[in-house]
Amino acid sequence: MQAPELAVSQWFNTPAPITLLGLRGRVVLLHAFQMLCPGCVAHGTPQAQRAHALFRDSDLAVIGLHTVFEHHAAMTPVSLEAFIHEYRLTFPIGVDQPGEIGPIPVTMARYEMRGTPTAILIGRDGTIRHHGFGQEDDMALGAIIGTLLAEPAP
Secondary structure, three states, rough: EOOOOOOOOEEOOOOOOOHHHOOOEEEEEEEEOOOHHHHHHHHHHHHHHHHHHOOOOOOEEEEEEEEEOHHHHHOOOHHHHHHHHHOOOOEEEEEEOOOOOOOOOHHHHHOOOOOOOEEEEEEOOOOEEEEEEEOOOOOHHHHHHHHHHHOOOO
């Protein structure tokens, strides 16, 4: 399945908006999180930061997606900016656009995410190659990333 384009209202840690189309030819790790999600804070977001640091000189693009489906009033872009600073996150992070009907944000709905943390790996050809929910082992996720990075560009 082709990865749907991201619907982002605001970006952090990047000078210009990011699109999946613009990243075609690279492997993408999309890390969906909420800053008040215990699993995200304890595992998912540090894992994304480690992947960003470890694969810095490769074709892996790590993108965070702050996708808020609960506690909307507490998780504003201003709060997210402080969270990014406090946790020293250096990868680009987009704010998922609010859903038009109900609490589920646009990108979260497009990808049929069940919650956070969610790790999605997109191959060089723009197809979804892995869609994980919850805590995932670093070694297992790293093995998938390595396999995707070893594949030739389309």
